Amino acid sequence: MQVDADLHVHSRYSKAVSRAMTIPNLAENARFKGLGLVGTGDILNPRWEEELLKYTEKVDEGTYERNGIRFLLTAEVEDSRRVHHLLIFPSIEAVREMRERLRPYSSDIETEGRPHVSLSAVEIAELASELDVLIGPAHAFTPWTSLYKEYDSLKEAYGDTKIHFLELGLSADSGMADMIKAHHELTYLSNSDAHSPMPHRLGREFNRFEVEEITFEEIRKAILNRGGRRIVLNAGLDPRLGKYHLTACSRCYTKYSLEEAKAFHWKCPKCGGGIKKGVHDRILELADTEERPKDRPPYIHLAPLAEIIAMVIGKGVETGAVRAIWERFLREFGSEIRVLVDVPVEALARVHEEVAKAVWAHREGRLIVIPGGGGKYGEIKLPEEIRKAPIDELDSVEVELPVEKPRQRSITEFLRKG
Ligand SMILES: [Zn+2]
Ligand SMILES: [Zn+2]
Structure with missing residues (x-):
């Protein structure tokens, strides 16, 4: 089981x-x-x-x-x-x-x-x-x-x-x-x-x-x-959403490359705050292999459903408006993980079409990600092309993603191939 x-x-x-x-x-x-x-x-x-x-x-x-x-x-x-x-x-x-x-x-x-x-x-x-x-x-x-x-x-x-x-x-x-x-x-x-x-x-x-x-x-x-x-x-x-993903100032959250941070002696030139080394840069410092273990299980990138709803309707994650939509999804499909991972997007769209599209974009890795750093979480945005597309034509939408990222298996691929 x-x-x-x-x-x-x-x-x-x-x-x-x-x-x-x-x-x-x-x-x-x-x-x-x-x-x-x-x-x-x-x-x-x-x-x-x-x-x-x-x-x-x-x-x-x-x-x-x-x-x-x-x-x-x-x-x-x-x-x-x-x-x-x-x-x-x-x-x-x-x-x-x-x-x-x-x-x-x-x-x-x-x-x-x-x-x-x-x-x-x-x-x-x-x-x-x-x-x-x-x-x-x-x-x-x-x-x-x-x-x-x-x-x-x-x-x-x-x-x-x-x-x-x-x-x-x-x-x-x-x-x-x-x-x-x-x-x-x-x-x-x-x-x-x-x-x-x-x-x-x-x-x-x-x-x-x-x-x-x-x-x-x-x-x-x-x-x-x-x-x-x-x-x-x-x-x-998505690790880019983590609040310490990139190297950044822990007061004003300005992001820096590792070289810049070192040159500024880890002190932010904009506000004088301390610069915190991001996980991304820390791992690059320690990296010692190009190999990958064969038996490593897949890692899929998800966001909490309430955060996806909050992004779509532009309200705070703990507001009643977000909660109401979240409850409708839960009543319909039983659990949040089912909504995020398992239920077909057409079925989700019967509860809330735009949220369904955002869940789909998550599964496919087609969201715009603004990375976090310095103690501030990253943000996700639903590309306009997906927002506007009809629900049954999502697969053919072309999306220009501003930040290129290493190819990950999408949730759809994971479920298809197991
Ligand atoms: Zn701890
Ligand atoms: Zn600063």
């Missing part, structure tokens, strides 16, 4: 997270989104653990369920050099053991959702290995709290201790990460890192797993690529 999963979210106990981030809200919005499996996030926080146990039924040691949505025990920790690591636990006992073992090194493990621990990456990875916890770098390339803002290689960070996956983060995709040879043996996770349960946050990136059943053990096998279990699809934002 296949299940769509988002394994990195935060609870309301983490900083800057919506008060609405509760277990019942997560389960409800996961269903709207079309996710069958969600990581709890923040499970090292004892109050979040309590909430999970209160609102879910235990399926097995590492798997919990509410209203048909399964949960795995996950958390993110920040190490002594402010690098974030994602953890997936085999059981609540392993969570409690890890909490005890980290307590001497953390002043906020009882109160924060994402605790800071004064241990190195190696020490955390060794502890994870001892407790059979899966570990990998979170949002591996972002410029503030990721592995590659601090180190030039996985080995430099983790030494010889085994890690199990690499989380791409919103500003990178598989094609970019595969430019580094050492990644070729690792599974990529594409997760949302959501701070709100709203469906334009939760599941904005997800992984499609091929497993026998939805349990920790099966997901573990898939991440380790064992026994035919595997990830068959990574899905997420």
